[in-house]
Amino acid sequence: MKMNKKGTWLWLLVLMCILSSNGTAEAAVQSNQTKSDTMNYKYQNDVTQPTSTGIFTGLQTGNNNTLVWSGIPYAQAPVGDLRWKAPQPLSSSASEQYSARQAGNICTQLADGKVVGEEDCLYLNVYRPHTTATDLPVLVFLHGGGNVTGSSAALEAESLATSTQSVVVTVNYRLGLLGWLNNTAIKSGNPLEDSGNFALLDQIAALKWVQQQIGSFGGDPDNVTLGGQSAGARDVLALVISPLAKGLFAKVMPLSGGMTTATPAEGQAYSDSKLAAVLVQAGKASTTAEAMTYLQKTDTQTLQQTLRSLDSKQLVQAVGSVMIRMSEFPHLFADGHVLPKNGFDVVQTGQYNRVPMFNW
Template identity: 50%
Template sequence: MKKFKKIATLSATLIFITTLTSFKNTTTKAYANHNKYKYTGTIDQATKYGTVEGLVDSNTNTLQWLGVPYAKAPIGSLRWKAPQDLSSWTGIKDAKKFGNVATQLDSTGKNVIGSEDCLYLNIWRPNTKEKNLPVLLFAHGGGNITGSGASFQGDILANRTNSIVISINYRLGAMGWFLNDAVKDGNKLDDSGNYGLLDIFKSLDWVNKNISDFGGNPDNVTLSGQSAGARDVIASLISPLSKGLYEKAMPMSGGMTLTSTDEGKNFSNQMIEKLLVKQGKALNEADAAKWIKNQSKSQLNTYLKSVDSKELVSLYGSVAIKMNPFPHLYKDGYVIPKDGFNEIKKGNYNNVPIIVGSMSNEFTLFSATDPYFGGSVLNQSIFNDPTKSKIYTDSIYYGSKLYSGFNADNVADLIASSNKKDNGIYAYRCGWGTQDGVITNNTKYFAAAHGLDIDLITGHYNMGNYFSGFYTDANKPGRDSLGTVMDSYLKNFLYTGNPNGNKLTKWGTWQTSNKKARIMKFDATTNTSLTSMSKEHLVKQDIIDEMNSSLPKNERDIIVNSLFNGRFFWQY
């Protein structure tokens, strides 16, 4: 990993960071692509609940059904309930455009968009008559507080892998993760507070029951996700409710994060107190706490159900940049075991073949917008201050090692330590953009950044919408080659649970011995892909030891206390 030099046009190119993991730009781009494509016709498809009308896409030679409901709308009495089976419909339901996104703050953090009626999925498959195709279901990122399935377009990927690709919406923020005694009804699913995770399970249940109608194999489903979606995938491994819903997993840049029920309850109470003050029902939070205490369970339930979802999600703010998540993924003892990821050590988990992935420079975007630097990175004044500039580049270097290790190595190590069946654990680290000459100097800070592997795998290069010099005609042959190679491995994995195949560099399973290669390195020059196995092993304590021996104490303290403190890769 290289430390970076001054960037001449940094202020213009950094604008995109604040929205990279949020809804607005990636989803807007998806809608724009959808609108500009030319479609040659429509296609009706029956499901167990009714018929949906999708599109024939002549641009990518795929069939697609967008905005297909997979559960009842979680509105009214179904707010903060486990997702319910759909009711059947008559006639033909339109599935030619993306469904409502979940209620969330937009990229400015000021406006609320979306709807509680958000449980929709999108399906892409090759325009062939082939049946029994493997299925990839993807959960989007965004801190479990922003995002949409529309940001993950599966048309190119479906053709490259000859599979069915599905992206989903699920409940977010206060609507997807809410733990409060007032809304409990004695039903263990409803009382778990893990509504977003249950939505993901419900989408898998829908796939199991309906995907054969679309030519898919319900017994060959891979659950994937990126960032927060990947954390949900990893959490699903220890949920007893996930067993039998999928056969393989592929979390991308998502580590292991869970929350105690006490933390969840305390957080919800704090949010309710803030809401009461905001609404003028209490003078301050202490006064609001008294108001809550004086309400019966029924009264508080009625009040909470009456609050507009837009008010609720706005209280949770945006965690896309700080990477310090609000409490969610509760260890309720039913959906998620009380003992959390220790269940893996005991062998009590969904032991399926798995690919865990990360980017080489996971922390670069997050450091650039950290409050510690104020606007000094954006206006480039930081480079006039040698001390602060060094703190900036060192935070990227060590933060990326920590975050990348948290996302991949830490997960692989834990699973490998108790993998009794030896089902296969594969890991990768993607470094696209770090090779000399691949991207221009003014975009070097974004090489191998968090989320870039999604662009390579899907063939939709969304990062290129934010600034020039990142995706260019010159580096197109190399990145297209890398994307094709990554999807060749993925195709094999979707079909067999093993990514290896003819003419591909041998991808070995994760090894606990430091003497053996354990992780696949994906990269590319301007012209061709680069793949190789590596012994690299990013372990938190080793990185801390390197920081202690290499950095002056005052700089280390600033990086740890101001830039790393509170982030989940530092807390575990």
Template identity: 45%
Template sequence: MNTKEKRDETITIASGQLKGIRQTEIDAIAWLGIPYALPPVDKLRWKAPREVKPWTGILPVREFSNSSFQMIQGVPSGSEDCLYVNIWRPDHTDSGLPVFVFLHGGGNTNGSGSDFQGGQLACETNSIVITVNYRLGAMGFFRHPALRTGDPLDDSGNYGLLDIIHALKWVQTNIVAFGGNPENVTLAGHSAGARNALAAYLSPLSEGLFHKLCAMSGGLTTATPEQGEAKANDILASLLMETGLANNIEEAIDWISTQSAAAISDYLMGQKAILFAATIGETGLRMAAFPHLFEDGTVIPREGFENLKHRIQPCMPIILGSTASEFSGFASMDPYLLHQVQHGQLAENAEQKKLYEAVVQYGSELYAAFNVEQVAEKLIRSIPELPIYAYRFGWGLHDALSIPPFVL
């Protein structure tokens, strides 16, 4: 039991006062749903995040706020008003605690900061844990020529990554009020969140905002501006057919080719977020189905991670890792195996069970090669003195510790 003096859950940050919630069952305090930027709605859709406006009085931040707009099993969820952070810390008055900022996974098309609730981790490590909601899907990564304003940040298309960088700046400004050390910030992420964390490391805009990096199952993936613009036009064509302005793809292409940039921009700005989310749909492992993290030259350098050889990156400790059964989730959702997995029939079919186990084994090994070895090799070629640590999490390997990987 914590015998230290309890901390006040009402604190003052740069934009005003916050009242959190005491989580007595784990001896933590949480501040949930703190706005770190203006809502990116209306004229701020597809713009870099703007500073949050100060408020008067005490803002209660005692429950999770909106995640970014997304489709969950075909059902729309979330909101365009989604730029919030969640913070947990042990319930005592110590200050100068290390800070752990975690980015959720979900292919950058779904997920939320509420997916990982950091109170227990904060208490067990005597640290401050932060999760971030940022823009996803076409709200977070959309690059169309008709939307250009001449501002390199607004025109980058990398709004989700800019949200993350803005949240890291917010942490630098405000974390002392929570008892955190702004000079000891670890940026971590899982899957797409890990790829975002690595992209933040690559971005010149994040220099000095974090000091350690932990990428859990995420590789070095970027897209060219041309890929982004092609996908944006594909989305636009789909929307035109969905809203009845075109009856087929040929008519959609003709409409796009005959409209001014202003008319296309007005059309895109007038469409509901649900239509964009539904158009992208489920991308699974196919990064080509939703190109993002664009090499725009400002947020992400041209040539992406190949640019490491042209720049001096900060030398910081980096942890890279994957899990031994990394691919089990993807394999279980494959249409070829899905029915048998859902109805518990894999164990009854020796051939299919063997196939599933092979897919998990070799898929997981390929993932480890892409997410750990390749990342480490590329980083170490750029910065030979970089302290890189790698892990392989063995959950699922021993029946005594977990269920067998083929029984889901």
């Protein structure tokens, strides 16, 4: 969604109203369940901030009006055996030193017809005004791009943080077939991973990081607004109906989104065709028909080893760039664990994360 200058400032005004109000919904009350002694690390009004997962040194920007910490890891790199796995916790200590002066890798995607980014991309950025204020409202923002392109750089978060006197968190998460793959070839019996909703699990992991660590940056974990634009807004709405996201945000703000899900069967059919094409390109099969037979007949261990050895560039090229219609790239799978089997129809039952919503 492209906005003119007037529209931008109207959006900022709305954001200030939304972010400054306290969330009184069920989710805000439940958020304490995700916290631990990590909240003992207090904001120190400095570019160096201690957290329970390490000591992060960022930058002063915007005429020293803004503090920024970039490229903070929130999960292990989803590479090798962790490709198509749920995001795994970091093994780090509170005394470990990190430079947070440079943005982390963007996730693998196509840009101007070329493959850019890395699979090692589970990083987030934190922006806040350079003041002594604590318990600031928090905005976690999910970028657009059809869930096949885009990055945390999509939002001009630096001026937004100072204009709204809030903490803004922008997030990278897996894209394309690396982020959304519902296929029997990679299933292991773990309902998280069998869902195929790897990008959504990344976003949940980032929200858990916010609940546990944002107090170290002066944010209020009980006043988190989850926002997103376009595909990011669809993800926001999906998280509203995900039982795994309960208690991770107090309000939501989807900007130009939609209430859409895909079935596992749609994911299977789509990914079969794309994986078969990649197997032919990688020289694992001579024809598409042979590749389909390979997917269906090969034993699970061998097949998973093969798929995890495929070049991520080929997986990205198989999907292409951003698509508007959901049917072109099935994702947000209604698997019955990460997302309800009846998708957004669950709203009619009242069994969803009932939080205040501003819909642009």
